[in-house]
Amino acid sequence: MSDQTLLAIQDLSKVYPNGYEALANVSFSVQAGEFICIIGRSGAGKSTLLRCINGLVPITNGSIQVQGTDVASLSDEQKLLLRRKIGFVFQEFNLVGRLSVFQNVLTGRLGYVNNLQALFGYFGREHREKALSCLERVNISHRANYRADNLSGGEKQRVAIARALAQEPLILLADEPVASLDPELSWSVMADLRKVAKEEGVPTLVNIHDLDTARQFADRVIGIAEGKILFDGTPAQLDSATLREIYRNDLSNPTSRYA
Ligand SMILES: Nc1ncnc2c1ncn2[C@@H]1O[C@H](COP(=O)(O)OP(=O)(O)O)[C@@H](O)[C@H]1O
Ligand SMILES: [Mg+2]
Structure with a gap:
């Protein structure tokens, strides 16, 4: 792990009390200043991932490290202090x-x-x-x-x-921050979010359902389907076969767009 690594997620799994596995063996790390969009259809596990990172839901397996410290090793008080250093923007x-x-x-x-x-x-x-x-x-x-x-x-x-x-914040998390806004406004709010994140050098993870918005603003895209990471790379590296895998049967991001 380089000293620029703010967040390191290793083999993260989340099984909800009803037995549903929403995340399975998710691993990635985030460096200072990165602006990352997480894409995937509804139900893919995007919100669960952000909630695990800021401790809103307990993880089942694996580890989450923030600045080299395993979050699981913190006391409740230290976890609260950490949460106050994680910015969260809701839909x-x-x-x-x-x-x-x-x-x-x-x-x-x-x-x-x-x-x-x-x-x-x-x-x-x-x-x-x-x-x-x-x-x-x-x-x-x-x-x-x-x-x-x-x-x-x-x-x-x-x-x-x-x-x-x-x-x-050490890290900014945003869960579908522009999904309630009309398209034109959503791009100007995304542009502001990206601008301030870059100015502060705060690594930012943004859940985005809409592919075009993700491609427009992300340095790096992580594609999730059924709780697993299918893609992790630059927007330019996203090919149509991968997009079809990520967005299978998603009518709001129709696969015909990637043909
Ligand atoms: N509290 C919960 N209990 C059981 N299943 C849940 C709970 N929250 C979410 N899920 C399920 O986990 C999966 C992933 O949900 P979510 O992380 O909200 O996906 P996304 O944000 O990508 O739409 C979905 O199938 C959802 O129904
Ligand atoms: Mg969600």
Whole structure:
């Protein structure tokens, strides 16, 4: 493992309590600065993979190392601290609707204040400045005082990206971040996500169902089908036979496109 390796996943398997194996022997590692899109049809295991990485679901087998440390070896408290350094962007934004945009982004700073400050929502000047600069980075600072639930979908997702950035994350994970947005908007939000990830040098994993979006933005594509990695390479290396394997019977990414 090189010292640029932020994340190393080895033989990861996930079996849900009902016995369904959603991931089988998944291995890959992620270097500083990489922008990776994970593609696959619905049910392939993309969300399960991201949830395993940030500890939202327990893994069944294998290992996940972040900066050389096996996550399984951490105490519960250390796991919580680690999770606060992993930015997560959801398809449905997951903002607190009754709070302002600014307050939502400040919650990204929770890992940097003590418990009492967190309890009373007290964030000192450096945290407020950081939150504002994150909003500026995604061109949404003019909405800082709006209630989050008054924003459009594209604006909400920019705020969610700003909140993840405010965490000063080691890794950014985004689960279908633009699937709820119309196509034109989805490309501009993806472009902003890629821009900030590259500026910060934060390695980023983005689950994307749509192949064209993945090809447009990824440095590297990982293709998953039935819980297994079928492809790991550059967008240019993706050939039509591989795409047919990944997207078998997927009507929203019809195989006729790769013929
Ligand atoms: N909590 C769960 N219990 C049992 N099966 C699950 C659970 N969550 C997801 N699955 C199954 O695991 C598979 C992968 O799901 P998911 O990771 O959500 O795929 P994707 O994000 O690629 O659509 C699917 O077949 C799904 O039905
Ligand atoms: Mg999913």
